[in-house]
Amino acid sequence: xxxxxxxxxxxxxxxxxxxxSSLLAGGFQFNLTDxxxxxxxxxxxxxxxxxxxxxxxxxxGRNLAHLDFHAQDVSSFQGQRTHVGIGFRTIGxxxxxxxxxxxxxxxxxxxxxxxxxxxxxxxAGHYAPSILTFSDTDSFTWLETSMNYSVMPSADVQLGYxxxxxxxxxxxxxxxxxxxxxxxxxxx
Numbered sequence: 001x002x003x004x005x006x007x008x009x010x011x012x013x014x015x016x017x018x019x020x021s022s023l024l025a026g027g028f029q030f031n032l033t034d035x036x037x038x039x040x041x042x043x044x045x046x047x048x049x050x051x052x053x054x055x056x057x058x059x060x061g062r063n064l065a066h067l068d069f070h071a072q073d074v075s076s077f078q079g080q081r082t083h084v085g086i087g088f089r090t091i092g093x094x095x096x097x098x099x100x101x102x103x104x105x106x107x108x109x110x111x112x113x114x115x116x117x118x119x120x121x122x123x124a125g126h127y128a129p130s131i132l133t134f135s136d137t138d139s140f141t142w143l144e145t146s147m148n149y150s151v152m153p154s155a156d157v158q159l160g161y162x163x164x165x166x167x168x169x170x171x172x173x174x175x176x177x178x179x180x181x182x183x184x185x186x187x188x
Contacts, residue, residue, distance in 0.1 A: 026042045026043045026044035026045060026187070026188060027041075027042045027185055027186055027187045027188055028040070028041050028042070028185070028186045028188075029042070029054075029158070029183060029184070029185045029186075030183055030184055030185075031158060031160070031181040031182060031183020031184070032181060032182060032183065033162075033177075033179035033180065033181045034179065035058055035059045035179065036056060036057060036058040036059065036177060036179065036181075037056075037057050038054065038055070038056045038057075038162070038181070038183075039054065039055055040052055040053060040054030040055070040066075041053050041054075044188075045072070045074050045083060048071065048072065049069065049070070049071065049072065050068070050069070050070040050071075050072035050085045050087070050108075051067075051068065051069055052066075052067070052068040052070075053065075053066070053067050053068075054066050054068075056164070056176075056177065058176065058177060060095075061095055061096055062094075062095045062176055063092075063093070063094045063095065064091060064092065064093050064094075064164065064176060064177075065091070065092045066089050066090060066091045066092070066142070067089070067090045068087065068088070068089045068090075068126075069087050069088060070085030070086060070087030070088075070107060070108065071085060071086055071087055072084065072085035073085070077111065079114060080111055080112050080113065080114050081111070081112040082109065082110065082111045082112075083108075083109070083110045083111075084107065084108065084109045084110075085107050085108050085109075086106075086107035087105075087106075087107065088103055088104060088105050088106070088126070089103075089104045089106065089126040089128075089142065090102070090103050090104075091103075091104055091126075091128065091140050091142065093137060093140070093166055093176070095176075098136050098168070099135050099136060100133060100134065100135045100136045100137025100140075100166065100168075101133065101134045101135055101137070102128030102132055102133040102134070102137055102139070102140040103128055103132040103133075104126030104127050104128035104132070104140050104141075104142060105126065105127060105128070105132075106124065106125045106126030106127060106142075107124070107125070107126075108122065108123065108124035108125075109122065109123055109124075110122035110123075110148075118149050118150035118151075119147070119148070119149055119150075120147075120148045120149075120150075120156075121145075121146075121147055121148075122145065122146050122148060122160075123143075123144065123145040123146075124142075124143070124144045124145075125141075125142070125143045125144070126140070126141075126142045127139070127140070127141050127142075128140040128141075130167075133167075136168055136169060137166055137167065137168060137169070138167040138168055138169045138171075139165075139166070139167035139173075140164075140165070140166055140167070141163070141164065141165040141167075142162075142163075142164050143162070143163045143164075144160060144161070144162045144163070145160055145161055146158045146159065146160025146161075146181075146183075147159050147160065148185060153187070154186060154187050154188075155184060155185070155186055155187070156184065156185040156187070157182075157183070157184055157185075158181070158182065158183040158184065158185055159180070159181075159182060160180065160181050160183070161179070161180050161181070162177050162178075162179060162181055163175070163177065163178050164176040164177040164178075
C-alpha cells in the first residue's frame, strides 16, 4: 500500500467520523479553474475547533487532499466580524508514481466588510518544511485568497486565487496549482 493510499484511507475515516456529527457541519465550498476542481467540507464557526477536509484534482492526474485542524475564534475587529484560526493542515499528494505527505503549519482569516453588505475577504496559508514531509516530498506551500459575496444567507459566490507548491527530495519544486478560481460556498 502506497503512502498516499494509506493517507487517503485515514482521511476518509476521520472525515466520515468527524463530519457525521451535526455539531461540526458548517459549510461546503466548490470551485473551478480552467484545469482543476476543488471541494471542501468545513466545520461550524460555533465550536472552538475548526475542522476542514478538502480535495483538489488537477488535469493530468494530480491529486491533493487535505485535512485541517485549527483553533478558531469569531470576534470583531474595528466593528467588522472576523473569523480567524491557527493550526495545521495535513496534505497528501499523488501524481502518477510520485506521492507525498506533509503537515503544514499556518492559519486562515476572514473579515466582513461593513461598507459593502455581504462582502468578505479571506486568506489562508500553510507551510510544511522538510522535517514535516514524508515520502518523495521535501516541502509544501499552500496559499489561498478570495473575495466572497453573499447572494443569500446560505450561499456565497467566490472569486479567488490559489497557489500550491510541492518541493521534492531531488531539489525540484513543482507548482501543483497557480490559478484564479470561481466558486460557491454553501453555509449550513
